[in-house]
Amino acid sequence: MSNKKKFLFKMNKISLISQPRMILLGIIVFFISINGMQAQTPILSSREKETLTAEKVKTGLETAAVDSMMVQLESLEEEMYPADNLYDSWNTEYVKAYKDAAVPDSFQIDVSEFVMPVAGLQRVTSPFGPRRRRFHYGTDLKVQVGDTIYAAFDGKVRIKNYERRGYGYYVVLRHPNGLETVYGHLSKFLIEQDENVKAGQPIALGGNTGRSTGSHLHFEFRFLGNAINPADIIDFAEWAIKDDQYTFVKNKSGASSKYLAGGGDKIQYHRIRSGDTLSTIARRYGTTVNKLCRLNNMKVSSTLRVGRSIRVS
Ligand SMILES: [Zn+2]
Numbered sequence: 001m002s003n004k005k006k007f008l009f010k011m012n013k014i015s016l017i018s019q020p021r022m023i024l025l026g027i028i029v030f031f032i033s034i035n036g037m038q039a040q041t042p043i044l045s046s047r048e049k050e051t052l053t054a055e056k057v058k059t060g061l062e063t064a065a066v067d068s069m070m071v072q073l074e075s076l077e078e079e080m081y082p083a084d085n086l087y088d089s090w091n092t093e094y095v096k097a098y099k100d101a102a103v104p105d106s107f108q109i110d111v112s113e114f115v116m117p118v119a120g121l122q123r124v125t126s127p128f129g130p131r132r133r134r135f136h137y138g139t140d141l142k143v144q145v146g147d148t149i150y151a152a153f154d155g156k157v158r159i160k161n162y163e164r165r166g167y168g169y170y171v172v173l174r175h176p177n178g179l180e181t182v183y184g185h186l187s188k189f190l191i192e193q194d195e196n197v198k199a200g201q202p203i204a205l206g207g208n209t210g211r212s213t214g215s216h217l218h219f220e221f222r223f224l225g226n227a228i229n230p231a232d233i234i235d236f237a238e239w240a241i242k243d244d245q246y247t248f249v250k251n252k253s254g255a256s257s258k259y260l261a262g263g264g265d266k267i268q269y270h271r272i273r274s275g276d277t278l279s280t281i282a283r284r285y286g287t288t289v290n291k292l293c294r295l296n297n298m299k300v301s302s303t304l305r306v307g308r309s310i311r312v313s
Helices: 003-018 020-040 046-080 278-284 289-296
Strands: 106-110 124-126 129-131 134-136 139-142 148-150 155-163 168-174 179-186 202-205 216-223 226-228 245-249 269-271 309-311
Touching: 129 269, 168 202, 179 202, 226 245, 278 289, 289 309
Parallel strands: none
Antiparallel strands: 106 245, 124 139, 129 134, 139 216, 148 202, 155 168, 168 179, 179 216, 216 226, 269 309
């Protein structure tokens, strides 16, 4: 191969990964240059002709190889990083790994393929929201140790890890729709790090590991690290998604600082502790007993059960 052709081929290979359009351009330029060369050399010896034909055959083969490689690379890239247009890293250690990520003002998320992470209609044992001194970034669903936990959407295993004081054994999946889902307090993994999973595929067994009292699944939705209230996407009473589409709105969806401060018109819950009465709770959240009764469809005389959560705003 001539130096010129070698150079062009090199160019093709350099641009292969980043710019598929460049490759096409390279190939076109390449063929133009071959034709140009033929035009400039009208008299060829039979040996030269043979060499040129052989090179053309070889070139054709290599071009086909480059094409198929390009297709393979594209599907490989797709496979490697779901929602790659949103996430610029693949961190296998931290749930919140996107400190510097540019969060779009608003982002439409297709949740139509959602599959409940646990089978059957399960009780919500603790909702998303402020809880004691820590913010609860997920929804707790009642499961028994050994119950199967399913992938919520197609995706890829970003984290398969253990956190003694937190999630226990937990899994984080990233999905092509831009969401990530977190599954905590597991007893057994059924997947491998970086494995591709299908919606509804068993990924783990439920448990009681980490900071957990009583077996349950701690389930989170996150978008670029921002926790979204699962109740905004799932109707837990109906055990189904509310809508096929969910719109993430920057500083409004999920646990933004505004939410943490209890501002705005966001829904807030209080977990009942022993000694709590409707009037102490009302005072604490700057509301009234009547409003609490209305929000929770209960009477002033209703018994407050320790450990249950009631809506306070
Ligand atoms: Zn939880």
